[in-house]
Amino acid sequence: MASSHSAVRVMGLSKAFKGQPALQNVSMTVAAGEMVALVGASGSGKSTLLRNLNGLQQADKGSVEIFGNVLQLEGELHSKARQIRSHVGFIFQQFNLVNRLTALENVLVGNLSQVSMLRSLVHNFTKSEKVRALAALERVGILNQAHKRASALSGGQQQRVAIARCLMQGAKIILADEPIASLDPDSARKVMELLTSLNAEQGITVVTSLHQVQVVQRYFKRSIALRQGVVCFDGFTVDLDADRLNSIYGSAVEELVMRGHSEMFAS
Numbered sequence: 001m002a003s004s005h006s007a008v009r010v011m012g013l014s015k016a017f018k019g020q021p022a023l024q025n026v027s028m029t030v031a032a033g034e035m036v037a038l039v040g041a042s043g044s045g046k047s048t049l050l051r052n053l054n055g056l057q058q059a060d061k062g063s064v065e066i067f068g069n070v071l072q073l074e075g076e077l078h079s080k081a082r083q084i085r086s087h088v089g090f091i092f093q094q095f096n097l098v099n100r101l102t103a104l105e106n107v108l109v110g111n112l113s114q115v116s117m118l119r120s121l122v123h124n125f126t127k128s129e130k131v132r133a134l135a136a137l138e139r140v141g142i143l144n145q146a147h148k149r150a151s152a153l154s155g156g157q158q159q160r161v162a163i164a165r166c167l168m169q170g171a172k173i174i175l176a177d178e179p180i181a182s183l184d185p186d187s188a189r190k191v192m193e194l195l196t197s198l199n200a201e202q203g204i205t206v207v208t209s210l211h212q213v214q215v216v217q218r219y220f221k222r223s224i225a226l227r228q229g230v231v232c233f234d235g236f237t238v239d240l241d242a243d244r245l246n247s248i249y250g251s252a253v254e255e256l257v258m259r260g261h262s263e264m265f266a267s
């Protein structure tokens with residue numbers, strides 16, 4: 001596939017921590033509008049790969065392109081990395097909101113980090129920015145929580161604020177690192193349904209690391225599996241049968257059972 005049609009293109013990406021390889025010659029392409037699950041045992045490299053896809057981390061070798069623009073190449077971030085990253089939203093297992101700010105303020109300030117600066121910024125947002133932030137909260141179904149502090153929201157609501165922040169940012173790609181791992185089954189289902197509808201209705205490309213194989217099978221047509229930093233499967237999720245899962249997870253296959261969310265689909 002031509003890189004200009006790819007949302008994400010990774011070529012020969014390798015990354016080591018203190019000499020220990022975390023990613024080894026990883027190559028993959030995600031088309032614009034695709035929704036892809038990243039699976040693999042704990043420590044297989046999923047978070048490292050996601051962080052490299054938006055330049056939060058730099059690899060030692062290889063390249064990452066976003067919509068055909070080089071984000072990083074051979075360990076160097078491109079000089080326009082900031083601009084390229086503006087299309088890429090990131091959500092984390094632990095939501096990464098500023099607890100003292102309201103849901104609306106969190107959506108407005110995005111990922112900026114200094115709270116005192118954030119406070120003053122909040123008061124400088126224009127009416128149209130506030131209207132956009134409220135629309136983003138409405139899109140994720142929590143407009144009625146807009147003025148509550150993040151710390152007073154449930155985990156599922158906090159994760160939806162984090163997704164609203166991506167919408168406010170205008171993200172065309174959402175990278176999600178275990179977005180449901182800290183959620184109860186009902187909240188997890190709502191977050192997965194929200195990501196699925198953003199993908200289907202707004203064409204947002206979604207790449208999500210997940211441990212729950214039932215969730216992967218339910219929501220993702222395509223999966224990419226890592227084992228010890230190497231891509232060991234890239235294909236249709238329906239082809240992830242018991243033998244393949246055993247080979248991907250090795251002795252860690254019990255993680256799938258222990259960390260499953262089968263209750264998500266009970267109702």
Ligand SMILES: Nc1ncnc2c1ncn2[C@@H]1O[C@H](COP(=O)(O)OP(=O)(O)OP(=O)(O)O)[C@@H](O)[C@H]1O
Binds near residue numbers: 040042
């Ligand atoms: N900042 C870091 N410093 C040192 N080693 C790291 C760092 N980040 C990751 N690693 C190592 O790189 C390897 C891959 O880790 P990574 O977090 O990417 O795996 P993962 O598949 O996301 O795991 P999990 O499912 O438990 O989140 C592991 O061996 C991990 O210990």
